[in-house]
Amino acid sequence: MVRLWKYHKFSIIFTVVCALFYWNFAYRLDRIDFLKMFGLWTGLFFLSYKIVQTNPNSIKLLASIALGFRIIFLFAIPNLSQDFYRFIWDGRMLLEGFNPYLSLPEIWIAQGSAPIAQAQELYEGMGTLNGSHYTNYPPVSQFCYLIAGIFAGKSILGSVVVMRFLIILADIGTFFFGRKLLRLLQIPENRIFWYILNPFVILELTGNLHFESVMIFFIIWSLYLLQKGYWYWAAIALALSVSVKLIPLLFLPLFFQKFIVDFDKISLKYRFLKLIGFYSIVIITTVVLFAPFLSLEFISNFGKTIGLWFQNFEFNASIYYIIRWIGYQTIGWNIIGTVGKILPLIVIGILLLLTFLRKNKSSAQLITVMMVGICSYYFLSTTVHPWYLAVPLALCVFTKYKFPIWWSFVIIFSYTAYIHPDFKENLWFVALEYSVVFGIFISEVFKNTKIVSLKSIYT
Template identity: 35%
Template sequence: MIPLICLLLAVGFFYLAYYIPRENFWLTFSTYSFLFGGMLVLYFLSTQLKWQWVFVGGLLIRLSLLLAIPKWSDDYPRFLWDGEMVKMSENPYLKTPKDWLQNNPDSSNLYLEKLFELMNSPEYFSVYPPLNQAIFYVAAWGANLDTKGGILLLRVLLILGEIGVFFLLLKLFDHFQRSSNKLILYWLNPLVIMEITGNLHFEGLVLLLLLASVYALSKNIIALTGGFWGLSIGMKLLPLMLIPTFFSFEKTRKSIAFWIGSTIAIIASFGWLLIDNSWVHFLQSLKLYQGKFEFNASIYYLLREVGYWMKGYNVIGELTPILSGVTLVGILYFSWKKRPQNLFQLIDLWVLIYLFYLVLQPVVHPWYLIPAFGLSLFTDKKAFLIWTFAVIFSYQAYSDPNYLENPIFLFLEYSLLALAIYWDYFRSSTKSLLAK
């Protein structure tokens, strides 16, 4: 039975990545649900599976997607564009793609023009940190002006990162005396496979660096703990919000090595933004992103409707800073209230902070869940596992010609999440049915 399930999962992933357009929501939803259900069946049958077989199966699925063009996201043209800019010794933070093409017609080529046509943000400065740019450069250097080649190289790099995640999870499960069967929930999770390997998002590398930080802390290599955490910020800014937890955790708060390691890593990651005042445009893009875009939100959408009712217009400009302030206060409160005494409690606090942050955001793309989901596997919390399924409802928006979100599907997604949060945090006397 297990070999048959594995074969069906492999076929399902291949079909989803190569043949189902994101506009066909019901077929996407049905296939995704089948893959998620198959993963859970394997998990419950996992007493018969060794981790080596799990690893090989998940790796083969990822390798089968090597030649697929990302269908769920159109971010990759910007990745390749920025890589070409760096390869040409251009600063991707100084000019928007639109401005660069207008001002450099002699340096342009058909490849860049094609990327420009595919791009979803040609009038914005790059919002990707310098560590991302280094990866983009590697892809551009090896692609030789070929889109498929660039996608392939990005995918190979991300798969290598995923292999690192697998073995760090394996090591840390052993450290925390957790069953290695939980690897199935990450390694065969359709959100993880489709959003990292399929759609080329870098949250898998963020998780890799956070896990490396945890592993270094478990071995009392405190300087590397700070260094890996600093690099995770350099990959995506979001782990910066974990800084209060390191002040509330005694081992890191009192460690000069931790703060020196993290400072060096952050300077190495972001020092490049000081060149030609690149940081000005970088922060400008971040501010525009935070104050303009909306997608798959929960509490924010409810408050926005109140704003419409009270003021008659979209209050995103007023609401976003308020929610950011509430988020900061909440993170400080949880860090002070929990005051983790050991590594397990520190990870549990990280998961809570990620959860609190995401439910208040105006933009919650599905791949944002992956770092917190990976970390949650060390805990008894199931909210992020449930959310990795429920988030598929957000892709309903792509079935609409105007990308309009249907409130019914948002309600379904966040109702499932609300039930999971209640189960995890407000019904402590009851153990989850998924606990093993």
């Protein structure tokens, strides 16, 4: 014990202080107390960095610490997001045999006929905005909610514990396959702790019960399988990620060069067949997973809810807020209805340019372009909730870019909106957040472009 303290005293101190900070975050924090939140958040980022810095090659130790920090949250009710109430509602509705995509919580509550336990409490927890819209969580997410309903159908805390356990399992899977992928790409294994030990991931995903962790597990697993040459299994894993959250659909065009250029030892015809096979498996698997819920009413409800994100909701945006300001100055009103239809088309254009004009045949290049593509989407989005950043953060582990790590820190400024009782954003803090993000992003683009240019000259 004395020897352990002698050689690891700083690591022990950092870990214990981190654990205390996480405990305060989990059980003693109100989201309107931004000063306390910011203090804990900053302290956790600094201490987590020091833990990795002092133990760069102690993979098992760092993994154990990361798991321990997550376990601290096991019995905590999320205090930064109320989305989990809707997750529980959907899971219990599904357990009772009702299609969660076809009805609104507010209707069940108004009629007083909700067929699930704690319906009123769940409705009040999710809020009237959430309860007045159809659910948009895909089938694999719904399956996770169903598991919570099976094991804890009458306890909110019990449901939280079950869902948190699933999220922790997903992070373990990401750690396992992430390390393997790093080894295959000849990148230092400890890079995985940019994600696994990042306080943002622990607080937003494990703490606030956002299932991006499950989606990311399937994305990383898919990339690992693709690198190993098992493209058919990689397609299934990618489809599973799409069926957790739809966002990986954006990645589909980017796989074009990976199949057409990278597999250069076989005929062009066979390469196209592989590409078509990959896309077909992704689409067919996704459709099969959605099949139990499919109906014309489902398609209508699901489409309406997805459309709201582009044309109604606004939060923590960057480029869109500049466009909105220009609209107010020139036209005199909010132009989200028009801009919300145009921006997705611009994103599609950017993805196509990245697909055909940027060299991305190797796995490292593919992952880099995936990260740039998803960030381009978020830069142009009308709504960027903090937990969305988990995807670019996970992908940056396998690239030369670190700006998503900085973004995962400064995203805390978006929570200043909760200081106001009527949930009002402070645009100065939004500007500060994106000034940091764009500043580091642009500098890294120039740096990495310069490195590539120099390599081309001397090789």
